[in-house]
Amino acid sequence: MSGNGRGAVTRRVREPNEAEMRALGLSTGWTVFSYMISGLVAYGAIGWGIGKAIHAEWPFPVGMMLGLGISVGFVIYRYGRMGALEQGRDGRGRVKGMTDDR
Amino acid sequence: MIGDVRVVADAAGGCHLFSGCGFPAPGLQNFNFKPLFSVGSFHFTKPMLIAVLCTVIVIAFFWAAFRKPKLVPRGIQNLGELGILAVRDQILRPSLGRKGDVYLPFLVSLFFYIFLMNLMELIPVFQFPAMSRIGFVVPLAIMVYGLYLYLGFKNQGAWGYISNMWPRGVPWPVYIILIPVELLRFFIIQPFTLGIRLFANMFAGHLLLVIFTVATWYLASFTIGLLFAVGSAAMVLFVFVLELLIDLLQAFIFTTLTATYIASALEAQH
Numbered sequence: 001m002s003g004n005g006r007g008a009v010t011r012r013v014r015e016p017n018e019a020e021m022r023a024l025g026l027s028t029g030w031t032v033f034s035y036m037i038s039g040l041v042a043y044g045a046i047g048w049g050i051g052k053a054i055h056a057e058w059p060f061p062v063g064m065m066l067g068l069g070i071s072v073g074f075v076i077y078r079y080g081r082m083g084a085l086e087q088g089r090d091g092r093g094r095v096k097g098m099t100d101d102r
Numbered sequence: 103m104i105g106d107v108r109v110v111a112d113a114a115g116g117c118h119l120f121s122g123c124g125f126p127a128p129g130l131q132n133f134n135f136k137p138l139f140s141v142g143s144f145h146f147t148k149p150m151l152i153a154v155l156c157t158v159i160v161i162a163f164f165w166a167a168f169r170k171p172k173l174v175p176r177g178i179q180n181l182g183e184l185g186i187l188a189v190r191d192q193i194l195r196p197s198l199g200r201k202g203d204v205y206l207p208f209l210v211s212l213f214f215y216i217f218l219m220n221l222m223e224l225i226p227v228f229q230f231p232a233m234s235r236i237g238f239v240v241p242l243a244i245m246v247y248g249l250y251l252y253l254g255f256k257n258q259g260a261w262g263y264i265s266n267m268w269p270r271g272v273p274w275p276v277y278i279i280l281i282p283v284e285l286l287r288f289f290i291i292q293p294f295t296l297g298i299r300l301f302a303n304m305f306a307g308h309l310l311l312v313i314f315t316v317a318t319w320y321l322a323s324f325t326i327g328l329l330f331a332v333g334s335a336a337m338v339l340f341v342f343v344l345e346l347l348i349d350l351l352q353a354f355i356f357t358t359l360t361a362t363y364i365a366s367a368l369e370a371q372h
Contacts, residue, residue: 020197023197027362034287035287041286042285045282074269078269
């Protein structure tokens with residue numbers, strides 16, 4: 001009995017256990033790491049291309065910094081503001097991609 | 103005096119402190135092996151032997167464990183069930199739930215294969231983690247990522263999968279800024295980091311073990327170096343135990359990330 005009087009659907013909602021939290025944390029951690037590297041490399045490459053086109057060296061480091069800034073900003077927006085754990089949950093509070101039939 | 107020390111060091115054999123030959127620093131040469139045999143331009147090396155042996159051991163172990171399964175498990179079946187249940191409860195179910203049980207054979211094979219390949223660095227005679235050669239890691243990462251993409255396209259459809267790839271709830275101008283980042287992350291960086299972490303950990307771990315082992319041998323002489331040799335030998339033991347943990351941990355992380363990738367590819371179904 002859940003004790004909160006919200007019926008059968010609510011009883012199916014449960015907190016993730018330790019192993020689920022670990023899997024979610026691992027996945028989130030590596031996604032964040034991938035975003036950091038991707039921003040740096042993607043905008044670094046764009047900056048390098050622009051630098052080649054205009055025969056200047058400055059667009060490459062500027063692109064890398066810009067990419068890193070975009071990645072950090074997006075990671076803060078996605079995982080910081082909403083919370084890393086909440087990001088992995090669906091509308092009913094369950095861990096995303098997980099069903100109650102385990 | 104120094105001359106006397108040199109005589110003693112030379113008598114101990116090999117390259118030692120004050121013997122004048124310098125520290126034989128380990129490096130990339132410790133990861134390259136002479137071929138065991140060659141067939142034309144194909145050279146069969148020690149890492150290949152380890153990879154073949156690990157495959158055979160994993161297959162033979164599970165075949166022996168479940169060849170004639172009993173309702174009440176005994177002997178090797180006990181051990182096999184223990185391994186399978188560990189992967190199921192600690193790796194598969196937390197990410198995929200009961201519906202993911204169909205992927206259990208794949209994840210069990212992957213986990214034990216990687217674990218055994220890593221563990222080979224601590225087993226005498228072999229003493230080399232095959233996963234410290236990137237040629238063994240890249241095909242595994244490509245296989246896992248290929249499965250991830252295949253399942254995603256199969257279960258969510260091409261458009262559904264691509265649209266799910268993008269973060270939701272983001273203003274449209276931000277989408278334009280994120281396009282290069284997302285494309286690079288999804289198709290290159292994510293599979294790259296999946297493989298490179300396993301490779302780098304095994305490479306660094308093996309190098310660390312070799313450095314302290316060679317240093318112990320190099321410092322072992324009838325000089326003050328003997329004191330440092332004892333310290334270096336203690337580090338060998340410490341790194342050995344640490345590597346045992348890392349071997350297990352890296353197999354666990356690779357398999358867990360594989361399970362979470364499969365889960366996200368199947369997500370639309372849940």
